[in-house]
Amino acid sequence: MDSQLLPALLLLLLLAASGPRGQGTGSREASGNSPEQVPEGIPEEDGILVLNGSTLCLALQAHRALLVEFYAPWCGHCKALAPEYSKAATLLAAETVKAMLAKVDGPAEPELTQEFGVTEYPTLKFFRDGNRTHPEDYTGPREAEGIVKWLRRRLGPSASQLEDEAGTQALIDAHDLVVIGFFRDLQGEDVATFLALAQDALDLTFGFTDQPQLFQKFGITKDTVVLFKKFDEGRADFPVDELGLDQGDLSRFLLTHSMHLVTEFNSHTSPKIFAARILNHLLLFINQTLTSHRELVEGFREAAPPFRGQVLFVVVDVDADNDHVLQYFGMKAQEAPTLRFVNIETTTKYAPAGGAPVTKATVSTFCHSVLNAEIKPYRLSQEVPPDWDQRPVKTLVGKNFEQVVFDETKNVFVKFYAPWCTHCKEMAPAWEALAEKYSDHPDIIIAELDATANELEAFAVHGFPTLKYFPAGPDKKVIEYKSARDLETFSKFLDNGGELPMEDTAEEPQAPFPETVNSTEAPKEEL
Missing domain, CATH: 3.40.30.10 (Glutaredoxin)
Incomplete structure (x- = not known):
């Protein structure tokens, strides 16, 4: 071999051995790449692995338990989650049962978002034992302690096995709400059902036992799940029937009886x-x-x-x-x-x-x-404003709604809005312009109704803004408008008698309804 080629070949061999970012592979082999260590070549931020299509496999091989957040840099909900996610990574470092947190920039990794069915941000997926094909959707809280507790329930025992009276009483005394399953056979399906429910019921502490002396102490004569609580009646029993323990029935029972009266x-x-x-x-x-x-x-x-x-x-x-x-x-x-x-x-x-x-x-x-349906419901309605029909956009309330929209001589296009809704505010100029444009059409009325202050017998409004068209005639027909919210498309819709030409019928995504009183779902942003 030409002696002049040797230096170049040696340089190539050294570069190949150095690995990504100039780090050698020798330390990785020496360490055995334990689950708690970050595989070389994977960046890390605040204890969180930063993954892409190339490094996800490495992370799955290295970690028995991996929780991956798919986020978007522009997503406000992702930004709100970020400090809690980082805090959770710190808390996990002290856990006996180890899990690793990771994140993926969804818009930058379209193949991964497609593979795992990610349609909104943030979406979190839990991978166990390197299984890439069937990750579990994360359903837990969006704060650090809740994230850690959710992982702990999956990786460690979700319930304590109780052997004696002292340990059982200590568990009951230590918590406001304790669920104990009394089972004759700990290998049966009912125990598996019980433990599966315990994985997700993070607000409750769970234990289980097959000890006869504990059955006797608490007056249990057959397989029973007991909720012990430090309020109201103090205890609620859920006997297991001959068909076995139903997880849905038990979940509803615990939700109901864990609430104060x-x-x-x-x-x-x-x-x-x-x-x-x-x-x-x-x-x-x-x-x-x-x-x-x-x-x-x-x-x-x-x-x-x-x-x-x-x-x-x-x-x-x-x-x-x-x-x-x-x-x-x-x-x-x-x-x-x-x-x-x-x-x-x-x-x-x-x-x-x-x-x-x-x-x-x-x-x-x-x-x-x-x-017993012995009393009639009431519906909210504002008073009819004296000038309700003086502006181009007419003002409807509960008390004048049916009189106006079901006028057989009028075609009425109504916007149902909430005063605080940003989507409603964004489309307000187009709605005003539409009313101005058709102000000289005596058979067309453009109107609006504050659906937070007025309730209707005919139907309920579940999203803001909701647009409905009430064509003239005796049939009281209602057509829901779901296309683009701009003057041009509104006009085509009206000019075509409440329908759009085929090329304009693509549905526009509707704004979600953040209900004032009962919104509990963790917020996400759609792709």
Whole structure:
């Protein structure tokens, strides 16, 4: 071989051995690449692996448990999650059962987002034992302690196995809510169902046992799941029937019985109130600064037990930061003390007749009258403004809605909006321009209705803005508009009698409805 080629060949061999970023492979082999170490060649930020299409495989090989966040640099929800995600990485470093956090810039890695079905940001996927084909969707909280707890429940035991009375009593005494499964056979399917539920019920502490002395101590004669709590009746039993333990039934039981008979509404309890999946809510509005109001809570609580699981009893302090709740019911603080009943699925609301005092008897009577359909619901409506039809955009309220939109001689195009909705504000100029353009058409009315202050019998409005067209005629026909929100497309729609030409029928994504009272889902942004 030509001696002049030797230096070049040696240089190439050295470069090949050095690995990415000039780091040698020798240290990686010496360390054995343990699961707690970052594989060489993968960048790391604040204890979080920064992955791409090339390095994901390395990370999966190196870590038994890997939680990956798919984010977008422009996503506000991702930015809000970032400090909690970094804090979670720090907390995980001290955990006995190890897991690693990672992140992927979704828009920069379209092949990965497509592979894992990522359609919104942030999306988190949990990979276990290097399995790339079936990651689990992360369903836990978006704060550091919750992220760590979610991972801990999956990687360690989700429930403690209890062997004696002392350990069992210590567990019960240490927590406000403890769920203990009493099972004769710990190898049965019911135990697997119990442990699977424990993985996700992060607000509860779980234990299980097969010890006869514990069955005897707590008066258990058959397989039973018991919720021990430091309030109300202190304990609730869920016997396992002959068909076996149903995870859905047990989950509903625990959600229902882990709630206080009476819950005070605030920012901490509101997610739990709506997660309880009890559709009927009875609200007592009081001013907590007044002794006479606080004394009413006892009678309210005494009425609650027979309705457990059917009606959720809630106290709302009108002197606290609950103006949005008062607005939702069309109330003023001066009306307290008073009751309101609402079905949160249909948003149907009820108020007691007259000015009866709040007692155990009146609360029970009011509940029964609603549940037995003996009382009519009420719907919010503003008063009709004197100048409602003087501007190009007409103002509708609940009290004049049907009279206007079902006028057989008029074609009425209505925008249902919320005053705080940014999407509504963005389209307002186009709506005003549309009204100006058709102001000389006597058979066309462009109108708007504040759907947060006016409720309609004909239908409920679930998103803002919602646009509906009511064509002239006796049929009371309603056409929902779902295309582009600009003057040109609006005009084509009107000129074509409530339809768009084929080339203009592409649907525009609708804004989500951030419900004032019962929004609990973690926010995400669509791709």
